[in-house]
Amino acid sequence: MKYLIIMQVDPAVLEQLTDDQQRQIQEGHGAFIAATKERGEFIAAQALADPSQSKVVRSSGGQPEVTDGPFVESKEFMGGFYLLDVEDEARAVELARQIPDANIPGLALELRPVMFADLGAG
């Protein structure tokens, strides 16, 4: 089954990392991608820009309106995600623990089962 592993990041935490830690994280993600690809569990990965780059389109009754947003109160935000196809939730959790962010206080990973997906290939 498909799982979205959402990387919750905090810019203040990322900024405190040393160059070495930063490199280890990058290499860790590279290794994670390679390993999940090799095992046939990888579907996609994306890193997202800062929420300050977001636009929100929503209707308040009339035509959809576009605003800057989404004005989250929390310091943490969705920094990116992995989309994986795994046997079960236990495997998804096991993989999430291997993502470098899992070992850095202040960062977190959120797992959500996927209910529908169209990956554009068909």
Next chain:
Amino acid sequence: MIPAEPVGEGRWRELARQALARLLRSYGSAQFDLCEDAVQDALLQAYQQWPARFPDDPLGWLIATARRRYADRARSDARRRHRETRAALLQPPVAPEAVQRDDSLLVLQLCCHPDLPRSGQVALTLRAVAGLTTAQIANVYQVPERTIAQRITRAKRRLCELGRPLPPPGQADECVTAVLDVLYVMFAEAHHTTAGAPPRDADLAVEAIHLTRLLRRSVPESTEVTGLLALMLLTEARHPARVGPDGRLTSLDEQDRALWDRELIDEGIRLVEQATPGAEPGPYLLQACIAALHAEAPDIATTDWDEILALYRLLEIVTGHRNPTITLNRIVAQAMVDGIDVALARIDALEADHPGLPRLNAVRAHLLEQADRPDDAARAYRRAIAATVNLAEQHHLRHRLRRLSGAHA
């Protein structure tokens, strides 16, 4: 897939491109699909037959075979869709056989037709002129193959709808400009690929340079084409120093210039020197001139910033002051000539007119750091980090911010 001897992959792509160009010239761009299929058929036949008997004139063989396949396909199509194709078959060739040097330009202009969306122009150019497969293009852009295939299909359909899509020879300049813009976008995208991206089997920068060389062969007299080629070569030359082994960017002031590719620089400078005398310089030639001045300087301190500033001012005039990124680059040069305070004031003014301009806060942060205002610099770095949509640039900015806090901790 393709026999290594006696035809290498580069030569195959060259032959395919030239054969397609010749067919398009004969049958018109409304028959893009048929022409492309016919060339693919001919290539397949070549692949099967050439190892046994290599033709004296490979291109002539390929074109003749593709023409036969075109006629076959048009006939079988005609049986299915009689009415649509009858017109195509009856139509006289669009132009008589012309000298070969024009053909590449024709296909390039067709693929970069101003009425196509940019993404369609790029995809079609990479496929029909550079000879990349749909899978290779999809890999370059990290999107599903189906997405690229659809872009190409839509672009070709649009070309058919446009009917007689190319302007008469007198107005060819405008079309060359469109081609230049597409090639420049292609090249710029190559230099914005994110750090740690998976290895790719096609290199966009290499293809863009290859295509620009091709274009230059067709219009050697255009100083803008020469300028763009020079700009690409001079930019590419700095690449080894710009991107570290860990994928992090290094800005111009901190690059190890010993890593710059001298051969590319020499060629770039030679092209600039060829194109400049007597030319009324356009935007690409001017940018190439600026890049050449950087390439010639041993370091930042000995760079001819007065000349660079003058060129940026000219570039602003030539582009009608419509491109704030050029103004931002001009301010960087201005900092070296008129001092950091002047530059910072210009940045504030630019931001007032163009809030959210990419890289503005990165430039501001660098300037504030040089002015020894670490707190203001840190604030600007944080805004720059939030504003960038490029992972490698983000890493670079975080590195500068960390270094800044470390130095002043």
